[in-house]
Amino acid sequence: MAAPSPYSLIATDLDGSLLRGDDTLSERSLAALARAARAGARHLVVTGRPAPRVRPLLDDLGCTGLAVCGQGAQVYDAGADRLLWSVTLDRELAETALGKIEAEVGQVYAAVDQDGVDGLTLIEPGYLMPHPTLPALRVARRDDLWCAPISKVLLRHHALSDDELATTARSVVGSLATVTMSGPGTVELQPCGVTKATGLALAAERLGLSPGQAIAFGDMPNDIPMFEWAAHGVAMANAHPELKALADEITTSNEDDGIAVVLERLFD
Numbered sequence: 001m002a003a004p005s006p007y008s009l010i011a012t013d014l015d016g017s018l019l020r021g022d023d024t025l026s027e028r029s030l031a032a033l034a035r036a037a038r039a040g041a042r043h044l045v046v047t048g049r050p051a052p053r054v055r056p057l058l059d060d061l062g063c064t065g066l067a068v069c070g071q072g073a074q075v076y077d078a079g080a081d082r083l084l085w086s087v088t089l090d091r092e093l094a095e096t097a098l099g100k101i102e103a104e105v106g107q108v109y110a111a112v113d114q115d116g117v118d119g120l121t122l123i124e125p126g127y128l129m130p131h132p133t134l135p136a137l138r139v140a141r142r143d144d145l146w147c148a149p150i151s152k153v154l155l156r157h158h159a160l161s162d163d164e165l166a167t168t169a170r171s172v173v174g175s176l177a178t179v180t181m182s183g184p185g186t187v188e189l190q191p192c193g194v195t196k197a198t199g200l201a202l203a204a205e206r207l208g209l210s211p212g213q214a215i216a217f218g219d220m221p222n223d224i225p226m227f228e229w230a231a232h233g234v235a236m237a238n239a240h241p242e243l244k245a246l247a248d249e250i251t252t253s254n255e256d257d258g259i260a261v262v263l264e265r266l267f268d
Contacts, residue, residue, distance in 0.1 A: 005266040009207070009214040010036055011068075011200055011226060014047040014057065015131070015183050016219035016254050017236055023133050025060055032260035033061070036267045044068060044203055046196050046216070046226055048182040050113040050151055051076040051083060053121070053134055066206065070113060070151040071180055071190045071222060072199030075206075081117055085202055087191045088115050091146040093176045094153050097189055100172040101155070105165065109156045110142060115149040122147075127156060130185035153177075153189040162187055166221075180222040181240075188222075197225035215266075217251075217259050218243060234262055 010033070012018045018029060033043050045061070046068040047054060054069050054076065064079035075085040094112075102108055109127035114120050121136040122145050123129065129136050139145060145153075157165045166181045169189070173179055177189040204214065216223070216230035219239040227233030227246055235247035236258045244250060251258035 005036075005039060005041065007213060007215040007232065007266060008041050009204060009209045009230075010041050010043045010263070011046045011214055011216040011230060012043065012259055013196075013218040013220070013223055013226075014045060014049060014054075016238060017217050017223075018045075018254070018259055019057070020255055023131070025057070026257050026260070028257045028260045030061070032257075032263040032267070036263050039267045041267070042207055042209065044200065044207075046072070046200050048152075048180070048186070048188065048196075048222060049134075050074065050119055050121070051117050052119055053113075055081075066203045068196065068199035068203050070199075071182065071188060071194065072196040072225075073151045073190055073194050074115075075199055075203050076117070083117060084206070085199075086115055086151065087194050088149045089152055089177060089189065089191045091150060094150065094189060095146065097169075097173045097176040098153070098155075100176075101165075101169050104168050104172055105157060105160060107158070108165070109158075110145060111136065111154040112145045112150040113152050113154070115151045119148070119151070127154075128185070130156075130183060151190065155187045155189065156185055182220050182222040195225035196222060197229040200226055200229060215262075217262070219254065234259075 048071045051069045058078045067076045073087045111123040166187045169179045180188045214230035215232045216226045217234045219236040221242045234249045235244045237253040
């Protein structure tokens with residue numbers, strides 16, 4: 001008889017981790033998560049996507065519980081379709097931060113995720129969505145991005161790499177916002193001090209679970225706080241080198257069902 005898994009909480013990133021490149025969930029991954037659930041483990045999606053952009057995927061997962069969205073700025077109750085907790089990024093601070101970044105690197109192109117379960121993703125002229133399958137509304141000018149409370153700002157630069165843009169942004173933004181890099185073409189500003197770990201800790205507390213019971217899966221530097229919080233961090237084969245350097249384990253890629261590979265071993 002197999003020994004019980006030491007992990008009662010499975011925290012998974014979506015893009016580049018649980019999801020394949022075409023934004024789909026494999027049957028193998030779904031089966032592995034279902035096996036873990038039968039063994040008593042709780043699965044928490046922990047994603048940079050805002051709650052409105054996560055709902056269809058949570059439906060595919062059969063999730064009616066909690067999810068951590070917006071890089072940790074939102075704890076979402078899928079069953080009730082409501083936010084249990086959310087933090088917004090002050091729009092004046094966001095504008096100031098953008099100005100400081102552009103003073104260093106020239107023009108950047110910005111988008112915002114609005115707060116709330118029905119919040120929109122707004123993109124200014126010139127901004128290209130890194131995930132073309134995600135809905136977004138193009139506005140006429142940057143000022144229109146600030147028409148309602150926001151959870152984060154997304155940035156792109158025509159010439160700088162994501163690493164270069166993120167490094168420069170961190171050096172000039174200071175305490176105005178937290179700078180994260182969550183995927184190709186996705187450098188973000190979010191409320192200062194908010195990370196995936198803050199949202200995950202709140203959700204875990206509601207479930208009565210602790211960091212020592214958690215295993216986390218991810219692929220980008222925005223997953224580093226989650227790895228630091230959880231007892232065991234598993235990086236995908238396609239992960240950013242910064243995350244791989246901190247991981248306790250490296251699995252196969254998201255295209256090769258890397259999360260399922262680990263869960264099948266743990267919940268045999």
